[in-house]
Amino acid sequence: MKRREFLSGAAVLGASALVGCQQDRSVVGTYAAGETINWRMVTTWPMNFPGLGTGANTLARLIGEMSGGRIRVQVYGAGELVPAFEVFDAVSRGTAEMGHGAAYYWKGKSESVQFFAAVPFGMNGQELSGWLYHGGGLELYRELYAPFNLVPAPAGNTGVQMGGWFNKEIRSVADLRGLRMRIPGLGGDVLRRAGGTPVNLPGSEIFTALQSGAIDATEWVGPYNDLAFGLHRAARYYYYPGWQEPCASLEALVNKQAFDALPEDLRSIVLNACRVTDQDMLAEYTARNNQALDQLVNEHRVELRQFPDDVLHRIRELSQEVLAEVGSRDELAQRIYRSYTRFHEQVRAYHRISEKSYYLARDL
Numbered sequence: 001m002k003r004r005e006f007l008s009g010a011a012v013l014g015a016s017a018l019v020g021c022q023q024d025r026s027v028v029g030t031y032a033a034g035e036t037i038n039w040r041m042v043t044t045w046p047m048n049f050p051g052l053g054t055g056a057n058t059l060a061r062l063i064g065e066m067s068g069g070r071i072r073v074q075v076y077g078a079g080e081l082v083p084a085f086e087v088f089d090a091v092s093r094g095t096a097e098m099g100h101g102a103a104y105y106w107k108g109k110s111e112s113v114q115f116f117a118a119v120p121f122g123m124n125g126q127e128l129s130g131w132l133y134h135g136g137g138l139e140l141y142r143e144l145y146a147p148f149n150l151v152p153a154p155a156g157n158t159g160v161q162m163g164g165w166f167n168k169e170i171r172s173v174a175d176l177r178g179l180r181m182r183i184p185g186l187g188g189d190v191l192r193r194a195g196g197t198p199v200n201l202p203g204s205e206i207f208t209a210l211q212s213g214a215i216d217a218t219e220w221v222g223p224y225n226d227l228a229f230g231l232h233r234a235a236r237y238y239y240y241p242g243w244q245e246p247c248a249s250l251e252a253l254v255n256k257q258a259f260d261a262l263p264e265d266l267r268s269i270v271l272n273a274c275r276v277t278d279q280d281m282l283a284e285y286t287a288r289n290n291q292a293l294d295q296l297v298n299e300h301r302v303e304l305r306q307f308p309d310d311v312l313h314r315i316r317e318l319s320q321e322v323l324a325e326v327g328s329r330d331e332l333a334q335r336i337y338r339s340y341t342r343f344h345e346q347v348r349a350y351h352r353i354s355e356k357s358y359y360l361a362r363d364l
């Protein structure tokens with residue numbers, strides 16, 4: 001039987017047959033010369049969703065183009081092959097060779113993964129890239145995922161997010177008490193500590209949950225993505241800044257056997273396609289967010305609100321407590337936490353006199 005026929009047969013028979021096929025291949029360890037390598041990429045995003053889903057498409061396209069067609073990656077939206085939050089397990093066991101999502105969706109595997117997605121009051125996209133690519137972060141990221149049979153790579157960044165959508169104004173920390181809010185990751189832990197109830201929902205379920213009153217509030221990403229889901233039709237106030245996600249790093253996952261079976265040049269192509277996507281997505285958000293915010297405010301009459309200073313001050317204190325706890329869970333968590341916080345402190349000291357003073361000077 002030809003390989004393609006075998007693979008499509010395996011898809012019909014189900015995941016277990018495909019895993020068997022991939023285990024066979026990992027034993028062989030290489031592909032035949034001239035063989036087209038067909039990979040599946042499962043994602044946590046609705047297919048073609050602006051920025052996130054299209055970022056996954058960009059990654060797949062780049063791998064195809066840079067490899068001269070030697071690897072073809074088929075992208076699957078959330079729920080097409082596996083549900084959004086099963087991407088990690090699906091790639092780990094080899095149901096798909098690749099995945100695209102955000103690390104905090106798998107905090108149940110290890111809380112430390114959240115340092116590679118979004119840290120409340122943590123580093124922005126520019127700073128996080130500094131840590132990942134030139135500050136030891138990427139090595140720790142790979143070490144953390146190795147026991148799960150996964151090779152992770154940063155593959156997209158949203159930049160600073162918005163604080164979210166609320167139907168009542170947040171005037172004090174007391175207004176967060178009892179609030180049922182969709183907010184994933186460490187930001188959710190901080191909300192819980194402030195007396196709220198964090199809910200983790202994939203993007204596709206947010207609008208309905210907010211409109212039906214199943215949740216009181218939500219954060220998603222920023223104007224570009226929030227407009228696409230129509231969140232302005234389900235809530236009145238749009239808050240900033242996005243303290244909970246000063247950037248969200250999106251993540252590509254590669255099954256370890258599938259990665260190891262590639263020749264060296266294709267491994268480099270896969271990782272560098274991730275790196276190009278990482279940079280490209282941040283550029284896309286930078287280009288689109290301001291246009292979308294203008295539309296939200298001037299066409300849809302969304303009411304922008306800034307969180308009061310005392311609210312931000314209190315939740316920053318709570319964030320530091322949450323981070324210190326998560327960063328003390330085990331030996332690797334301690335090393336990740338120390339590395340992240342040390343880099344953050346250093347980069348922050350310089351950015352006070354570079355980025356921050358320039359932002360202020362520009363608006364004098």
Ligand code: CA
Pocket residue numbers: 161219220221245248
């Ligand atoms: Ca978010």
